[in-house]
Amino acid sequence: MTPAPAGKAWASPEDWEANKETISRLWWDDDHSLKEVQDIMSQEHDFHATDKMYKSRLKSWGLVKNLKSSDAKQIMGLAQSGVVKQPLVIRGRSMGSKKWQKRLNRVASRPETTTKVLVSTRNGAILSPPVTVASPVSALSPLSGRVEPPDTLRITEAGLMAVHDFAVHQFEETKWDLSGLTFDFDADKTDSWYNGLSLATRNLLKDRNSPTNFAMVHKSFDQYSAVLDQATPSLIPLTLGHIVGLMEVGPEMAATLLRYVARLVAIKFGESHPLSRFWAQMQTLGPVQIQQVIGAVLGAYFHVIVNHSHPANRWRTAMYPTYAKLQQKWGAISEQAAVTIFERTIREIENSIAGKRGKTTKAADHDEIIRHLYEVKIYFAIYLVERKRFPEAYQVTEEIGSWLERGGATQFPEQYEQWLLVRGSTLVGLGKLEEATPYYLETYQARRKRLGVENSRTTRAMLQLEEHYSRLGQPLAAEKMHSELEQSWIKKS
Template identity: 30%
Template sequence: MPETASDVAAAAAATRKWAAEDDWERHKATITRLYESMTLAELKDYMEVNHGLSATNKMYKTRFKRWGLWKYTRAADIPQILKAKTERVAEQKPTEVYLNGKRVDLDKVERYLRRRGSIRKQVEAGTLFVQSPPSSNGVVARKRPPDRRGSTPASPASTVSLVSPISPTSPLYLSPPSTLRIPEDTYRAIRDYYDGCFSGRRWVSVSPVDERVFLSTEAGLHDGNKQLTEFHQRFKLAFRLLQAPAKTGPEGMKMTRVCFAELPDVLAGEDPTMLYCILDLVRRLRDAGMDFLAVQLLQYLDGLSAAPRRGSGGQRHAMAGIWRNLLLGLEELGPEQTRHCAQIAASRFGAHLGEHHIKTLEAKIWSVFLSDATVEEKEVFNRDLYRGMEALPTFDYRNLMVTCDYASFVRKRGRLDEAAGMVTRVLADPAKDAVLRSFPPMAYNFISVLAKIRIAQGRLAEAEVLLRDAIVIAEGTKMDDDSDLMDGLVYLENCLRAQGRDEEAEGVLARREAVVRESLERVGEKENAV
């Protein structure tokens, strides 16, 4: 049988020798030089073809970080860039500023500083100093040719130097990129918020195995977790519907309106896991290219938090600083910064509630989920946590949460039989099933996960039975929470259509649309409002 392209690729991957430490050092000068004018993808391909250096994108990025090789403009260079631009503008000359031989995007620098107006004043006054070693790069500016067409751009060698290389005593803006991208103020605000809420007994835990941590108010203890979970699930469902604009886009927009209408109450509920849910939604939206919606979400939270709270003596919401800093740093908010935000919160759960408390375990799961860990690293974490919980002599909500999360993870990796086994072992054990049924939302999660597995296996009749069972559970706990019901109806409709039962599917769709209308009415909106 002739060898296929996939066979060749598989064989090459199996025999590939990844770059070792001495390989990196040997090619460091070449990589540094080429990266000035190449994208990472171009550099990676060039080095593999011409030098036999095989490495993943992540390996390159790790190496760049170790070498201090920054592709884009450093924060510490911004004062000199502004100075170069200001001097050229004063001379009424069109300006192009170059850093390391590359043209700086001045519009991007301007947008960055608009978000940090107070810091711009400090930069211009020369009162803000960097605490880390400054950049050794020079910044140059040159007159922009009036028309580049039909002419050859001047080379960087012909530029006029307006700013000398930065000296150790120069007033510099902020510090290196890792600090710039998510200000230390954000990390400090997260730590102070969690420490303050726990130490001040604003959050009260009644049991290490109970899924709730209560907010202490003048009216008594308040559980905001159910409301937050509904908001998070509903927003994720709206996001999924928005990704098919021609088919379900209008329905997704209606559900998004419901989410925004409920946000003031969610914020007031102040559940400890709210930060994770918002970070997750922002990550999903940005990964899907819906940055505008991520910005609106953080802007609304910022506005709600900045206003004085009723009965608080004019004080703002305790999370106001967190939302403001996340909004200001949104453009540079990457997996590393998101992970650090989540890990700080997780560490505070452990310090105040104990390592085996349900909320500590939940926080650890979130911090790994929101990180840039590889799939294999996430697999190890989930497997170890699952085995550790299985080894305990007790079985409670903590076991259910960890089992459901790990089963979902394994399902998404395509190991359907293994995932189904985790779920069915709980359902088949009378004692464990009784614990599961005492938590209806978790029972819905278990059964719906098994239904999704059966759909992937092509066992649609079994999946339909499971989905109808899950929908009954969701209806029994509906009241104000209809996110599970909506989710179940979406999957049931698709399951029926896959079986060619379009008429029944239309009935399920009509039922789902009715639930959306009820949700809009509940939050005081009209279905067709703009």
């Protein structure tokens, strides 16, 4: 090994972890060159490492600026087909060199000849993303206009067909029924699994060498078998969400989960099952390309959900806008597209209320629809907070608060607790940290009393209270809450 500078020592594993956020910010967020990062860390932080050390560590963190040639080629093929409109985004930054990004944007925005491919099923058809041929002279050519699409596009089309067939199959076999208003999220094992792996992912980002953190990941993998046995509508969105989310830990970790899911599904359902076909296609694409096509995949999936569900069904009203928000975060859809999904969801619920006027409707059903309407508005407020549109979020929470004061808080404690959290987040965004504390604390206490410490909603409240204590500069309170959070998850079966 090259000797360290005179009187200095190379960074230890502990030094890397202690300086991870600073190095990540300089390299990824501020876009400094490796030499600049080395100089800044050496001069300002007394942190010393070779080029090779930096490159190895940045790769393990999933912060490689330039894509592998195979990945870059596949993404460019998706751009030519119209499936991809922008580069892969990690930590708010586009992967690939600036020159490559410009080329991708140029290809994606080029005038194209578009042919829509119809994905046929027993219950009708949906339009898949366009298969396109970017050729300004194609109309003048005496040759046939048919051009074979790239392999990546064929894989994407097969994945769209499989996810569509799976969703239709679940409804036709009456394994899913979203025709009514209710959905029991507490009985959905996918939700609990998602929260557990989220906690494990968060811990890994803090400490990649902890046996405890990897044990939590392994436990999450073990729990996935029970998640598959239940196979609720949350299965595909939440699993895809974790594969994309694990890219921040590292592409290898995301690929490990993807490979495990694909193999386990094939074992449980058989290779010909539409769910097996879907995950086989996703495994062929790999985590990098999944982030590029996830918008199209979930678009096809929710197309089936919308056609088979009540406009005010709780799963639909909760998950559809939530995944619109996440797709925007992943760079799969635009901000306006996400807002449109929120607005459409709210409008369809309001229309379902209007459609019942003059008809005999159970008071309980009417109240349930109103509950779901305001719950979507709560999700919209959360979205506004995440977009740092705090004054707008405050106005939405005021409207929701008025409904709760009229009796909603007593009748629907869950929505009251959701409102407490988003109200707290809004106040934090407005710089009123101390004023926000009672909202986070009351949410945690109310859920612990109502649902128990091991419930997934309680663990979410604990997580947000821990983060709030950290913001306030109260490390002991934050650590105590984190320990309680870990213990609550470990106790779960």
